[in-house]
Amino acid sequence: MGQRVAGICYVKVDGAQLTIAGSCEARLMDVKRESVVPGFFKEEQLTPYIKCKAVHTPDFPLKKLVEGTDMTVVCEFSNGKVYVLSAAYLVDEPVASGDDGTIDLQFDGLKGVWQ
Template sequence: MSGKITGIATIRVDGQEYPSERGATLNPGGVNRNVKMAGKRPYYNEEPVAPTLQCSVLHTEELDLIEVGKIRNATVLFECDNGQDYLLSGAFVTEAPQLNTSEGTFGLNMAARTCERI
């Protein structure tokens, strides 16, 4: 049995497509479990983790770097080329985008309130 794996993601922020390079990452969030040992018996506690998205975006004439840095409470669609799509709600930029003029790109780092597969 073979199946298609994700190779490219299309990212849309409030309906506007952001031309991202290969290598975008999506962490759907959830919990991290921290293991503690008592003798030979493992225990854990849970720490909530926010959904996050990281990608490198091509800096085109349509994208205003300053406006991108102001994004908050956005709806973000992360479309994988294998047919799986994820919707991030209440998304916001976590750090100011930095323009790399030698590559013509900037990093987009976001977190969100929720992430769900649609």
């Protein structure tokens, strides 16, 4: 019996659903571990994030996304896993692509939780 692990993902920002083209990405861990010597490691705190490519639809909530500094971003992956990013805000420089009508988005946040 097969099980779906890839396909459509859904992203909502403060309740507004975005149309996604392509994939979504989210961190699996909130720390980066590096071995110092065998059996001992150091940890570095990582910023939780969600990356996605959204379609720039006529009703795209551009102003909400650009001005938002305390948003909740929910990403539902095609395998049924859900990642919730709180106190989220856009980072980098989102750019609209006229060639394919999409916008690459990266939301960083205070806390990311897998459900």
